[in-house]
Structures are given as structure tokens and as C-alpha cells.
Amino acid sequence: MNYQDTLDHLHTQLQEHGKVALERFARKVITALETQVRDEEVAQELTIEQPHYRRLRLLVREQDWNERRIGAELDSLDQVAAALGDDYPADNVAPRNLAFASALDYWRSLQTDTSAATATAIAALYLDNADDEATPSAPVDATWSSHPQIAPAVAQLEAWIAATK
Numbered sequence: 767m768n769y770q771d772t773l774d775h776l777h778t779q780l781q782e783h784g785k786v787a788l789e790r791f792a793r794k795v796i797t798a799l800e801t802q803v804r805d806e807e808v809a810q811e812l813t814i815e816q817p818h819y820r821r822l823r824l825l826v827r828e829q830d831w832n833e834r835r836i837g838a839e840l841d842s843l844d845q846v847a848a849a850l851g852d853d854y855p856a857d858n859v860a861p862r863n864l865a866f867a868s869a870l871d872y873w874r875s876l877q878t879d880t881s882a883a884t885a886t887a888i889a890a891l892y893l894d895n896a897d898d899e900a901t902p903s904a905p906v907d908a909t910w911s912s913h914p915q916i917a918p919a920v921a922q923l924e925a926w927i928a929a930t931k
Contacts, residue, residue, distance in 0.1 A: 767911040769893070772920060776889050779927045780882035788885045790930040792873050793831065795888050795923070799866045800826040802895055807860035818842045819863060822870060833877050840871055861898050865891040889923050896920075 767775060780788065800823050808819045818839045825836055847854045869888045876884050896919035897904055904913045911920050 768906065768908050769897070769910050771908070772893065772911045773886055773890055776923055776927065777882055777886040779924070780885045780889075783882065783885070783927070783931065785880040787930045788880050788882065789876060791926055792869075792876055792885055792888050793829075794926045794930065795892050796866070796869045796873055797826055797829075798922070799862070799869050799892060799895065803862045803866050804860070807863055810858070810860060811863060812846065812855070814846055815843055818846075819867070822867065826870075833874060836870055837874055840867065840874065843867060862895060865895055892923060893919055 780791065783791065803819070803823060808816055808823075811819060822836065822839045824830075825832070825839070847856070869891045872884050872888045872891075893916070896916045900913050900915035904910060904916060911917060
């Protein structure tokens, strides 16, 4: 399957899940995304952002899913970007850091509007990290999901989906 077909397949499976199962799935994926974040990449972020990334990572590592605490850290990152406006070095944000923070932002959305689409968006970030690792050798055709660096990520997502039913 290509990338979009893979996401559609995962979305179909997630549509069968209720609110609690979608939340569990999201937490599993975000926990995995946290393990993919590298300390040296956090150290390359803006100095003012680094403590927020570190606190977010700590909250996830400790399985502290307090929406207020996570939201405060995400809001702080957003405030830095807003304050810098056009001067914000968005192109320099490490992809894993961005995927992790974005997944947490989607998780925050799940708290008020639980949907398979939002859970699928979190899964897409996990697949994006796998695709980044596989690039440039990853195909963009129907064989994408069977690439040796992408297939394990797809299998892992499917396992988490099955485990959280």
C-alpha cells in the first residue's frame, strides 16, 4: 500500500474503537514518538524552547497525562513561535521533535473531540518518522508499506490498534 492507502487502512480499523480505546492507542503512539526524540536534537532547538520539550518528554515518560500540564508546555512552544513571527526558524525544528509535539497537540484535541481521524493523524506522525528514516530509499508507490524500514512501523501500529480494542 502507498502512504495514503496505509493511513486509510489504519483509519478504518480505528473507526471501530470507542473513546477509551482511541485514547489508549494515542498514548501508546505518543510514548513511542517520545522514545524517537533525540537529546541532541532537543539541544539544537531554540534555547527558550528546550525546557518545554524536556518537560513534555518527562511527562510522557512518567505517563503523566495531565491535560493542563501538557497543554501549558505546548502553549509555551506556540507562544515562542508567535512571538518570533516570521523570524521563527521553523525549517530548523527537528522532524522528530515536531512529530512529538504535534502528536501531543492532537492528543489534546482528543480530550474534547475523540475521533478516529485525530487518532489516525497521530499514527501518521509515527509513519512519517519511519518514512524519514527510510528516505531516500522508500518508494512512493504501492510498495511503500512493505519497505523494510516502514513495514515494522505499520505492523506496530496495527498491533497497538488490536491491543487497544
